[in-house]
């Protein structure tokens with residue numbers, strides 16, 4: 001038996017456990033790959049003090065597409081009414097990319113996530129292509145295999161290949177596989193409700209006004225778009241935007257990504273159970289009306305943050321997303337915002353038993369974030385101020 005590792009105690013100007021209030025001068029004690037204790041100032045003598053910095057839980061990027069990491073700046077977001085034009089750009093980009101380029105893109109995106117202090121990633125991958133790279137890297141993840149198929153034939157192929165992939169061995173102590181029926185305009189209705197209870201499922205929902213029109217009236221820009229692709233089959237469309245939400249009661253962990261145009265009453269199906277992923281800077285890049293995240297939270301819906309991909313976002317830094325929200329909603333409570341990029345993301349992805357907060361017994365996943373050199377009545381103000389500086393990240397007790 002290996003000897004019990006010696007504990008090490010770290011301190012900083014603030015420790016933000018996310019599961020409780022910030023601790024000025026608090027300490028985090030790590031033993032092996034676990035958090036042993038979180039204490040207020042004065043209880044333990046730190047082995048290392050990071051000074052004017054925050055120690056926060058490892059960050060959670062609940063939604064990205066690492067396989068689009070080569071697309072930064074190449075497919076400018078459109079206005080909301082021309083969203084299908086942006087999708088055409090993404091499809092053309094994907095078709096021009098070789099498998100080797102895609103793997104290089106995945107590695108580059110992963111590297112960017114790791115440098116940002118992200119220790120848990122929800123990645124949607126065409127054909128599960130990011131699995132090998134993600135599972136081999138020092139991060140926790142759920143890799144969702146994308147399922148696309150509105151016609152009966154395409155839906156069957158997508159489902160069978162996803163099930164084969166899911167059954168193949170390879171899940172690790174930190175990486176799990178999930179399913180992503182892509183969106184109501186691209187996935188047949190039955191693809192939203194055919195998974196085992198323990199499955200993790202991620203769905204893009206109500207992203208653009210055209211999608212709302214398509215599901216409501218069977219008209220609008222998506223008809224021409226899908227016809228061009230040879231993929232138009234109105235018999236495969238869900239009957240209402242609430243359908244995937246209602247059917248998500250069949251699984252333990254479902255994430256609904258964007259929901260920019262989701263009528264808030266539809267969230268009754270997922271309040272207290274499932275999650276919405278808000279991607280703030282991508283949302284802003286398309287010029288959508290204000291996102292209803294605050295109202296979703298008021299209705300008891302868990303909301304976490306994602307970056308989405310580099311095809312629509314400037315980087316994969318989830319703390320930058322939170323800082324963007326703070327800058328645009330200065331009255332939004334800092335403790336709730338911190339949960340949105342830590343604990344809520346871990347709960348959404350089914351990893352909250354191990355990750356998402358600094359609590360004794362959880363995995364020692366944490367980030368040291370430099371703070372600005374000033375005071376603030378609420379310490380969250382310091383964390384969410386736009387402040388540069390390298391972050392240090394510990395994953396499962398090891399600095400990476």
Ligand SMILES: [Zn+2]
Nearest residue numbers: 065204308309
């Ligand atoms: Zn997405």
